[in-house]
Amino acid sequence: MMSFCSPSPMPLTLCHVLHGGAIVLCIRSGVETTQEMELLSHKAEPVGNESLERWESVGRGGFGHVYKARHTDWGVDVAIKILRDGVCHFMPLCDEANHMHQASCEFVLRLHGTYQGCPPGGTSTQQGLVMEFMETGSVESLQKDLSGPPLWPLVCRLAHQVAVGMNFLHSRKLMHHDLKPSNVLLNVDLNAKLADFGLSRVSTSALNSSREPMRGVEGSYKYMPPEAFEVSYEPVRSFDVYSYGILLWSIVTGKEPYPSAAFALVELKIPVGDRPPCEILDQMREEGSTELLELMKKCWDGRASERPTFKNCLPVTENVFSKNRERIHEAVAQVLTTLKSETKTERTERSPIQESVRRPTSRTDKATFVDDNRATLIQDVAEVMAITERLGDAVHRETYSLILGKATSQEQMRVLYQRALRSGGEEVKAAFYDALTHHQPKLVERLGGISF
Missing domain, CATH: 1.10.533.10 (Death Domain, Fas)
Known part of the structure; x- marks a missing residue:
């Protein structure tokens, strides 16, 4: 398997969490060394089973098992992600901790601590990372819950917050390489935070030696720039900018790009200029919609050198959000009411x-x-x-x-x-x-x- 950066025999993702941004990534016991443990533990406070209660299973897949638990001392919920045997390696986990330590920002997921313990049903002690919990899931789950895009003021705020977070990562010489709706998590007030940025650059590639999409990173190939489909490509910051352009389209429309297109078709069409359809966006009359559409198209330009930096994106996104700032509280309240109503209806009708x-x-x-x-x-x-x-x-x-x-x-x-x-x-x-x-x-x- 080919990796864009450091090679790793297995794909690894951080954010297949049903409703969580606070994640614990665990590895098989017996592979870590004292030196590796020190690399991880000096970055954050250790967390053991004695501090966790109310374990609840919230997700399961090819990656492993995800739990939600309550940290008794902190008084907050965390999500604990246990990777399946053979999926995780320790040094990439240390890299992720180091990257998160560098990227302390309002719009980037925060590292709280390291995990050591035996999860429910487990048979051995495992190590991992503990991160903050994001109560409202992700942009992807929000789109599915709303069956479409959020209200326009919230669209504008999400666009700006993601740009701020990405600019901060790039300013720290970190790259994301897997920017998509499922990796933009939302807190209780629907503010955005970026997740899964450290391991994506270390141990996750969107392609492998067989030219297949990396199965552990669902849908990532739809957010890849045309140059990334070349076998010899090594990602740079313009990779993230292109992904941001596609992400903007997804946030504005509430849809998945190329929903029925397999990897082979995307690989064929993107390098020759195909992009998500913009006819409906061209007809939008919302405050700032024209500016956001223009930025979107600049970001997904087929020529990497022509894409703006995130620093250059910020004046546009900030201006668009400022035009809609007065309506943001009303929009957030309306969306949260809709989400609450949908949840209550599902419980009643089931x-x-x-x-x-x-x-x-x-x-x-x-x-x-x-x-x-x-x-x-x-x-x-x-x-x-x-x-x-x-x-x-x-x-x-x-x-x-x-x-x-x-x-x-x-x-x-x-x-x-x-x-x-x-x-x-x-x-x-x-x-x-x-x-x-x-x-x-x-x-x-x-x-x-x-x-x-």
Whole structure:
């Protein structure tokens, strides 16, 4: 596998957290050295199991298992991400701690401490990072909850806050390399903070030696600049600027760029000038929409030398936000009310059987759901590639290539079930279930006839 920077045999991501920006990344015990431990521990306060309570599972996938827990001394919630065996290496973890230590900024996720302990169901002591918890998820989850973009004043604030955060990273000679909606986390007031910036430059590439998208970084290739599709490319700061341009489009429209395009098509089209459609944006009459659209197009220019720096982006984003600043509190309140109303409606309308399907009580329950609904899943799962990417290393490279080569989602799903789910046992089927609830929750709810 090829990496843009330091080579690493496995992809590694920080932000596949359902509702969290406070993440603990854990590694297998027995691989760290005293010197490596000192590299990590001097950056932040250690946290052990004696300080954590109210553990709650909030996510699972090919990357591992994510929990939410309460830190009893600090009085705040944290999210704890346990990576699957074989996924993590210690030195990249130290690099991430070092980078976060350098990047202390209002709009960058803050490092709180280091984790040492045995998580629920674990059998050995593990090490990791503890970061602040972001109550409202990410821009990606916000788009899905709202079924579209947020109100315009919030769009403008998010655009400016991300630009400020990225400018700070670049001023510290750090690059992100994986800027996308899922890596822009939101606090209780919908303010943005950047996450997953350290390990993306150290151990995550968007391409590998087989010219396939890195399965551990779902959708990243859609935010890559045209020059990055060259095998010999080494990322520089203009990589992040291009990604910011695509991210702006996503924030403004509330959509995913190229939603049905596989990696091979994106790799072909982006270098020849294709970009997300802007017809609707051209017709917008919001305060500052013209300036934001112009900035967006400058950022995703096919020529890296023509893209602005984030320092040059700031006057534009600050001016656009200033035009809408008086309406920001009203907009945030309205969005939060909508989110709260949607959550309450879902809880009210969900039947006991649907609730049991949505949150099975064990890995066996999830695997049973997948097996019992095999025929329907093969027929109705539409987001096969997105789910496959989310499963990460649980899907072997050969199987991934076979899935990618199939013309229809039914054919793709049939290969995924036969080649990965069936052979992977309960663990992979449970990971598939969690990925399905993320990408197609309505399908899971519709299959509510299974009682556990």
